[in-house]
Amino acid sequence: MRERLEExxxxxxxxxxxxxxxxxxxYDRKARTRVFExxxxxxxxxxxxxxxxxxxxQPRSEPVQQKLFVRAVGEEEEASEQYFPTKGQSQTMDLSHLPPAWREELGACMDPELFQEKPGYTTLAQHKIHxxxxxxxxxKCYRIPERLLPVLKQELE
Structure with a gap:
C-alpha cells in the first residue's frame, strides 16, 4: 500500500x-513588467x-478657458421639415439627394397609400403566432390610471 501511495x-x-x-x-500573456519611481x-x-x-x-493639464460669443438673433423662420406625405398633402417626395437608379426604383414602387398618419394592415405578408x-x-392585474383612459381609448379606436 505504501508503494501505491508513493506512486x-x-x-x-x-x-x-x-x-x-x-x-x-x-498569466504571463497579459502580465507586464512595471517600474515605479x-x-x-x-x-x-x-x-x-x-x-x-x-x-x-499622468497629471491633468490645465483646463482651457472657453470663450463664449453672443450674437443677436432675429425672428427665426420655421424650418420646412420634410415628413412623409399624408392623404391631404402632395404625394411627391423630394428624392433629388438619391442616385438616379435609386430614384427610378423608388418612384416606380411609391404607393400613395403607403405613408399615412394612422398605421394600417397589409395582406402582403403573413405569419403564424404559436x-x-x-x-x-x-x-399581475393592475388598474389603468384615470388620466390615461382617454388616451388608451383613442389608441384602441
Missing part, C-alpha cells in the same frame, strides 16, 4: 507541476491594486 504522490506532484506551468503561461503618485491612498493593474500617473395551450397568464 500516486509522484503522479499528483507531476500533474501539479504541469498545471502550474500551464497557468503561468496563461519613489514619490510617484498612484491615485487614492486607500485602494489596493495588483501591480499589473497599475499605470503611471400559443401555448392551457397556460395561465402570469401577469
Amino acid at each position: 500516486m504522490m509522484a503522479l499528483v506532484q507531476d500533474n501539479m507541476r504541469k498545471a502550474q506551468k500551464n497557468q503561468k503561461v496563461w 519613489p514619490g510617484q503618485q498612484r491615485g487614492r491612498k486607500h485602494q489596493k491594486f495588483h501591480v499589473n493593474l497599475l499605470k503611471a500617473f 400559443l401555448k395551450e392551457n397556460s395561465p397568464v402570469r401577469q
Whole structure:
C-alpha cells in the first residue's frame, strides 16, 4: 500500500507541476513588467491594486478657458421639415439627394397609400403566432390610471 501511495504522490506532484506551468503561461500573456519611481503618485491612498493593474500617473493639464460669443438673433423662420406625405398633402417626395437608379426604383414602387398618419394592415405578408395551450397568464392585474383612459381609448379606436 505504501508503494501505491508513493506512486500516486509522484503522479499528483507531476500533474501539479504541469498545471502550474500551464497557468503561468496563461498569466504571463497579459502580465507586464512595471517600474515605479519613489514619490510617484498612484491615485487614492486607500485602494489596493495588483501591480499589473497599475499605470503611471499622468497629471491633468490645465483646463482651457472657453470663450463664449453672443450674437443677436432675429425672428427665426420655421424650418420646412420634410415628413412623409399624408392623404391631404402632395404625394411627391423630394428624392433629388438619391442616385438616379435609386430614384427610378423608388418612384416606380411609391404607393400613395403607403405613408399615412394612422398605421394600417397589409395582406402582403403573413405569419403564424404559436400559443401555448392551457397556460395561465402570469401577469399581475393592475388598474389603468384615470388620466390615461382617454388616451388608451383613442389608441384602441
